[in-house]
Amino acid sequence: MTDLQAIVEDIHAALLPRRGEGRVADYIPQLAHVDARRFGIAVVTVDGAVHLAGDAEEPFSIQSISKVFTLTLALGKHGEALWKRVGREPSGLAFDSIVQLEREEGLPRNPFINAGAIAVTDLVLAGHTPKEAIGEIVRFVRYLADEDDIIVDQAVARSEQATGFRNFALANFMRAFGRLDHPAELVLGVYFHQCALAMSCRQLARAGLFLAANGRNPLTGHRVVSHLRARRINALMLTCGHYDGSGDFAYRVGLPAKSGVGGGILAVAPGKASIAVWSPGLNENGNSLLGSLALEMLAARTGWSVFGA
Structure with a gap:
């Protein structure tokens, strides 16, 4: 059985020395004040288990x-x-x-x-x-x-x-x-x-959980959207969710995901979990540099890529 908490903590620890890499979105003046060394990870599985590391409880601008x-x-x-x-x-x-x-x-x-x-x-x-x-x-x-x-x-x-x-x-x-x-x-x-x-990684992962569970909130039983609509939203996240870096993200990570210039990324492992990462430093495409690396490592460790382990 996969120890998700250990995996999340390992990934956070492995990337911790690289905190502050990338460029904060300073063209929005208020975001220029955010500490570039913040780094959080949250994984919420469809059975409701919550796995956190780092600054996963600190709200940030989801953009x-x-x-x-x-x-x-x-x-x-x-x-x-x-x-x-x-x-x-x-x-x-x-x-x-x-x-x-x-x-x-x-x-x-x-x-x-x-x-x-x-x-x-x-x-x-x-x-x-x-x-x-x-x-x-x-x-x-x-x-x-x-x-x-x-x-x-x-x-x-x-x-x-x-x-x-x-x-x-x-x-x-x-x-x-x-x-x-x-x-x-x-x-x-x-x-x-x-x-x-403004949402924390934990809140964001929880909010995206319906996309990991065929459009239904698995913790409340409420249907948010149809199975087909959830599948289509996930498809758009995979192909368009990282702007002109979407193809590279799909190649490296293989999960439907949407990024924001506040440094957050919401990712979906269909049938498994919703994941949120946050690190304000962005790469050249405007996507979280450390967040993308964390998701690549998580997909590799769990085998959750939609293209297979």
Whole structure:
């Protein structure tokens, strides 16, 4: 029987000397203050066992990992009609690139690059004020994690609002092509707040557990999404979850996963566990450097890669 706690502790200990490697996302001023030496790992199995190491209980800004939760919400509201607004293909370009949008008439490649996530947020906003939409997102994440103290870090949200010029450009560009139903400033108000959600590795792993259990929360018995929808969200995480580094991540790790520039990664081992890692130093693609290495080591030690041991 695999001793998961020992594996998690071994991986943490092995990578500890490399804490601080990579570059913190200092283009969001509030994130520039985060200690680059933070490093946490959490593994929550489908039977509810929790395995932690390092800074796994410290909240951090989940940033683009939130796109998994807003995509899930938007699919619940709009179903397959969502795919008229955003594609399902890897972009091969940086997460905030505008190049493809111009060539493809404002239709984003996938829901995990910034343009695609803004389009998804526009759908979540339907029928709501921005404040109501933000509340719905927070309540959904609290429901998934089964914790009521998850909040939006308002300082991070304000920091993004003040400096998110590229995101404003993306949103206005899509609006010009008729791809957004709401004014760019309203959509981005929601988008910046969802990215500023603060969660610990443990909370994040718990929130993603439904994707490891065929769309059902195995600890409460509640069905979050259908088996088919969970499978499709996992497929998108595998192919698009690490921006233009998605292919390399699939090659090295072989798990559906979504990264965020706050240094977090949520990964899914279908039928086995949900995993969250956090280390703020990023690689050249904007993905956690140590977090990616930790997941590669975990997949190798457990044999959890979707492509086989």
